[in-house]
Each structure stands twice: as structure tokens, then as C-alpha cells.
Amino acid sequence: MRLVIALLCLFCLPVQATENLRIAVAANLLPVMERMADRYQRETGITLQLAGGSTGAFYEQIRRGAPFDLFYAADAERPALLTAASIGQPARPYACGRLALWTPGHAPDLHQLPPGRIAIAQPDTAPYGRAAQQALQHAGRWAVERADVVYGQDIGQAFQFVASGNAVAGLVALSQLRAAGIDAGQFQVIPVNHHAPLIQARLVLAEGERGAAATAFAEWFDRQHDILDDFGYARPGENGCARR
Template sequence: MRITERLTKPAIAALASLLLLAPAAHAEEVLVAVAANFTDAMRDIAREFEKETGHKAVVSFASTGKLYAQIENGAPFEVFLAADSQRPEKAEAEGLAVPGSRFTYAKGKLALWSPTQGLFTGGEEFLKTGTFSHVAIANPKTAPYGLAARQALIHMSLWNTLSPWLVHGDTIAQTFQFVASGNAELGFVALSQLKALPDKTGSSWEIPESYYEPITQQAVLLKKGETNPAARAFIDFLKGGTAQDITVSYGYGVE
């Protein structure tokens, strides 16, 4: 009798279980730098990524500008999700990213928001009244959503008028908190942040995309992640249907 014929049914079941668990033994971690506006969507994506692949995404959130400065200074990030296309392009040009790995994972949208119900119905008209003390925006120098807010205000011929009333957050996440906490009556936030609110009350205006340059959010595989299978798996997952569905559910566009 051959050895394989001596295996009992319980032994075969145990062997099958070991084989099913084998891929988990090769699970890896990937260090991901993510623009602050994508926080809520990324938490859902990271959870689904781990369930589907067994790999774990360890995520850090900050403004795109700050994350890129960290990457330039040797931070161990392996994948970079920016809120613009300029920094991923620069990462490729400076040899910090794997050539050809850059792609658009989301298209951001800007909104004016206040948690106060009925504060305004027409956002542009309300801004022109000046009947408020503070308006929050992200720092236009480091946060792409802040740059978009500045462009929108220039389009409305309000940048110079409202500059004294502007409160600058380091990131779009901090900007949102300024408004949510009442430190500013209203502010320019990512539409995705409003989609994530459990309570949809308040006043909001989705700013026409013609008021600002497209917020093309690109991702890139960094050189530090080139040989990490989890990093490459994360890039592939981000391009797939599950991640794209989550992205759209948070108010972003996808290609």
C-alpha cells in the first residue's frame, strides 16, 4: 500500500487546511503614504486589501507636500498616494519612484461646507455677503485642495477680499476639523469628507469643477517598495474594481 493511501480522512482534512493557510505565511506589510483627503476611503480600501490578499497596509496620512518632503528625506514609504499629479511626477523624475508605475487613482472634488443647517443655500452668493468671521481652507502651498480653494476664490474674484478672514489648515483633514469644531463658520473641504459624515445635516455647496484646475490624484510605486510583493499587490488592488467602487462611494471620480 502506498503512503498516500494510508492517510486517514482527518489527516487529509488537516493537510488541506495547511495548504489553504500557506499563502498567509507569505503575507507582507506595505508602508503607504496617503494624502489626508483620502483618509476615509483609504481605511475601507486597506481593510478590503487585507481581507483579499492577506497583506497588511500600514498607512500614514498627511498633506501631499509634507509626505513628499518626508519621502525626499528618506522616509521608508513604499507606495505614495498624492492629492495631485505633480509630486508623483517629480518622484519619478528624481528617481524616487519606479518608472511607469504612476497612475490616477481618484479625481477629487471641492465643496464649501458648514455644519450649521440653513446657513446658506447659494455658496457663492453667501461668500460675497461677507457675513461671517472665518473661512477655513487648507494651505495652498502644501495641500492640493487648498490650492483648488484658492483658485476657486480667484475665479469668484474673492481671494483678496476674503484673505483676512481665511484660516489655514495644514491638511484638508485639519481644515475640516476647524469647521466641524466651530473655529470657522464654514470652509473649503473635500466632497469625500462630506460623503463620510454619518449625519448629512448642515449647509454645503459642491463647487463647479470649472472654478479650479482638476484635482487629479495619482499614486506611484516608490523605489523602496520595488521588491516588496505587498507593495505591488497594493498597487494592483488600487486599480481593481473593489477599490474603485469604494473610491466612487466617497464622492471621487475614477478613470
């Protein structure tokens, strides 16, 4: 589904009717949210305006007043920080993501990576990047591979590095691989005990009529188990997706 807005235009948009909810979406979740938006529009007639990107970047934008109605983050930390700063309603977890090693043309093995550049998201701002670093450390490969690591600003750019051939391997979101129809023989799902759980939380930012519409969508989202399952997400509290 086509993205409706460009991120740079968000700050100049006037407040619109509730049929155009504005949602900041972590890059790993964007393929999921695009399918959700298509289904939601068919069921309700309500259009969703999606902006995909880095959770860390969205956090800074929202903290400075970016006019989003909802924030679907790649972690639970930043929505909680916004809530603590009296921004939005209390944050709630909505899913847990999975990390995967993608090695087109090579057998995927975290302990024996192919020679060449390895793509991960920026650990300082992207939760999947932090999980990727933790997974490499757990496998004893961080010190060995660190010089070959290339950093994407978010998990979407890390995926593109591999897809374009600019990296021989990448630690990316399982959801991206499922969305792209990548053959299962090209990737290895990283065990959940190799990194901190990728608990992902959402935050309703809007108030009044828009807030009610945003809450209604968030509650609808939680019932779409089939879509979340298709993209490899676990629900909070199951399949190794425990709070820490």
C-alpha cells in the same frame, strides 16, 4: 479603522515583511484608504500601515528617504517630481477629487459666505488648498474673504476647524463630508471649472519583493470602483477629470 503607525515613528521602523505595506496617504484620501485597508486585509490577510497628512510634507519626507512603500498623493505634480528624481516607479493617476464648500448652519453659497472664519488647507503645500484659493478667486471672493481665511496644514485640519466650530465655513474634500455622513444640505460641491482638476497620482516606492507587493495592492485599489464612487471621486479622464 485605526491608524497603525504614527508618522514620527516611520524613520525608526526596520524593514518588515511584505504583509505590512507602509503607505503615505494624502489627507483627503485617508477615509477611503482606511476602508480599502479593511477590505484588503479581509481578502488577502495583508496589513496596511497608513500615515495620513499633507502631500507637500510627504513629498519632502520621501525625497529625504522616508521608508514608505507607496505614496498616494493629492496631486500629480509631486509624484512626477519624485519620478523625475529617479525615486520610485513611474507615477500613475488613480482618481480625481472634488472640492466642496461646507457651511454648517448656513445655506452653502460660494458667492455669499457667512461672516466669520473660512477654513482652507495651506495652498503652498496642499493641492486642495490651492484649489480652494482658485475657487474663491473664480467666484470673486478671494480679495473680500482673504482676511478671514484660516489655513490648515492639510485638508484634514481644515475640516477639523469647521467640525470644531473654529470656522463657520470651509472648503474641504467631498470625500471627507461623505465619510463623516454630513447632510447634503450643509455643503455645495464646487463645479470642476472653478479650479484646476484635482488629479491625484500614486507612486510605488519600494523595490524587490516589497515593490511587487506594493504594485499588487495598487492594481487592486484601481478595481475598487464602488469605494471610490461612494466617496465622490471620479476616475481619470471622466466627469471633468481631464489632464491639463
